[in-house]
Amino acid sequence: MSENTLAQTPSGQAVNVERWGWYSVAVNVVLAAINAGIAAASGSLAVKAEMVHNLVDLLTAIGVLVGLKLSTRKSKEFPYGLYKLENVVTVVLAGMVFFTAYEIARDALFTPARQATVDVWMLGGVVVATIIPLVFSHFELHVGQAANSPALIADAKEYRTHVFTTGAVFAALLAQWFDFPVDRIAALVIVVAIAKTGWDLLSDGMRVLLDASLDAETLFQIREIIIADPAVAALKWITGRNAGRFRFVETEVTLRVRDFEKAKAITQHIETQIRQTVPHVERVLIHAEPVERTHLRYAVPLAAPDGAISEHFGEAPYFALVRLRLADGVIEEQQVIANPHQDVEKAKGIQVAEWLIAQEVDVVLLRESLRGKGPLYALGDAGVEMEEIETETLADVMAEAAVRSKVDYGS
Known part of the structure; x- marks a missing residue:
């Protein structure tokens, strides 16, 4: 057959x-x-x-x-x-x-x-x-x-x-x-x-x-699949057409990641999700480019609201969320938020990672190594960078981040 x-x-x-x-x-x-x-x-x-x-x-x-x-x-x-x-x-x-x-x-x-x-x-x-x-x-x-x-x-x-x-x-x-x-x-x-x-x-x-477009319901379904991926910063456009009993989809997205291999893995994951959800999709073409950054949003686990950095990630009682302008290293916004998953018994680190992804964090600065642990993969798949630090206070670690931004992005 x-x-x-x-x-x-x-x-x-x-x-x-x-x-x-x-x-x-x-x-x-x-x-x-x-x-x-x-x-x-x-x-x-x-x-x-x-x-x-x-x-x-x-x-x-x-x-x-x-x-x-x-x-x-x-x-x-x-x-x-x-x-x-x-x-x-x-x-x-x-x-x-x-x-x-x-x-x-x-x-x-x-x-x-x-x-x-x-x-x-x-x-x-x-x-x-x-x-x-x-x-x-x-x-x-x-x-x-x-x-x-x-x-x-x-x-x-x-x-x-x-x-x-x-x-x-x-x-x-x-x-x-x-x-x-x-x-x-x-x-x-x-x-x-x-x-x-x-x-x-x-x-x-x-x-x-005559290459009529896919129906609005199907395009909306595909759109929801794409924007649900935490690594997608923006969906620029999406189109699709029928050819016989088959469907062809094309879209352009901006991703939070800059590494080519990570970007490739993300687009392959999105394509798989589309094929599994929408029937009769023959081809998915995804144009991906890294998001143009003017700011970085940092997350830092804290032991106390005064800025002392915690030795832990999932068990940290607080997190500082800091928005830094890259051109001159100026902090535009800073807030300290209680860890909503501190008292969770199972998969605490994963839930904290997902919460930070929802907060649209770009970089997590932490003293605890996450190598081989679930939060590392969850954050990495969403395009969130992780940096291990030795600094003990929030003020010092953000001062270092400001200096690096001036070197890497300053005019």
């Missing part, structure tokens, strides 16, 4: 879309045979119109198979794959539907009148021809939506039209049974239903072929 014909549902279950294409071919063969037999025996224009409808659908079902088979193939000429081929098939399907509607309308308006013959077995055959597409379309539409396959969805909608048109055929034959000829009217009703289906298929297919 080719992997190109498999699609993942949001629950992770694989769907063989090509197999459903073959099912559609088989169903159309059965429907065409039933209606051909009834049309030959009855001479009904409405039944003949429905038979032509089935034959056109048989050809388009074969076209759906071609689209499903080739849509994920890649080559040197098409390195990103033929993802839109399914939508091309959908547009071709719409053209076939319009042609069918034209042929039926022409026969209904200009073909000489003919008395139809009706028997009980014909009515039973039409009932069967109504039930088959009704049941099949229910399952095919469910599979098409799960696999996000426009070709299968279009095919299922076309079968829904058959339920209506065969109902019109049944009404025409039943009326003829009571010597009330409405054959031409039923044929024209079928024309209207078929034309509407053709328009829906054409508009849906062209929307994707």
